Each structure stands twice: as C-alpha cells, then as structure tokens.
Amino acid sequence: QAKRALRKRRKLEKETKQLIKQEELKRLHKAQAIQRQLEELEERQRTLEIFGVQLERELRGEADTGTKDENQMLHEWFELVMEKNKLMRYESELLIIAQELELEDHQSRLEQELRERMAMDDSLKDEMDLNEEDEI
Numbered sequence: 001q002a003k004r005a006l007r008k009r010r011k012l013e014k015e016t017k018q019l020i021k022q023e024e025l026k027r028l029h030k031a032q033a034i035q036r037q038l039e040e041l042e043e044r045q046r047t048l049e050i051f052g053v054q055l056e057r058e059l060r061g062e063a064d065t066g067t068k069d070e071n072q073m074l075h076e077w078f079e080l081v082m083e084k085n086k087l088m089r090y091e092s093e094l095l096i097i098a099q100e101l102e103l104e105d106h107q108s109r110l111e112q113e114l115r116e117r118m119a120m121d122d123s124l125k126d127e128m129d130l131n132e133e134d135e136i
Helices: 001-060 068-119 127-135
Strands: none
Touching: 001 068, 068 127
16 A cells, blocks of 8 residues: 555656646746747837837928828827837736746746655754745
8 A cells, every 4th residue: 555655646746747847838938929029029119119210300391201291290100109109018018927927937936846845754854944844
C-alpha cells in the first residue's frame, strides 16, 4: 500500500507539473501576442503622428494644401485625433492584460514554491523555513 500511495503521489506531482507548464506556455504565448500587438500599435501611432504633423502644417498654411479646403482638413484632423485616442485606449488595455499575465505568473510560481515547501516534513523545517512558508 505504501508503494501504491507513493506511486500515486508521484504520478499526481508529475501531472501537476505538466499542467503548470501548460499554463506557463499559454501565458507565454499570450504575452508574445500582446507584445506583437503593442509593436504594431506603436508603428500605427508613429504613422498617425507623421500624418498629424503634416496636417498641422497644412492647417497653419505652412505647406501647400493643393485642393484641400480648411473644412476638409479640420475633419481629417478630428478623425486623426479620434483614431489616436482609440489607439491609446487600446494600448492601455493591452498593458493591463500584460500586467495581469505577470501577476498570474507570479502567483503560479508562489503556489508552486508553497507546494514544494509544504511537501517537506515539518520536523525537517527550521523557524526560518516556517516563516517563509507563512509569508508565501
């Protein structure tokens, strides 16, 4: 019975470690996707900034506007500002999601460390080990 219990415990530990690795991989893939989205977002913001500078010059009369009238330029300016605000909100959302992933990863590591510490026999733990376990 002791051998069966030990095998069962080891099997359970192995399955738990596999689940933890799968969760870590999911978080990693999600973090990579967020990073790509942030990079794309940054590029889009740079493009809008360049266009905005050009539009400002046209509105001030510093650049040749060609056939554009002032109303059309103002309309483009407001559209540009709305798009930029939308991108900023999206960037904030992505950063919050990234922070949530970091917190989930931290929590997972703490849970794993706690499991490892609790698996150790209490008679082998000194006061420092017990304090660290309580802190976790």
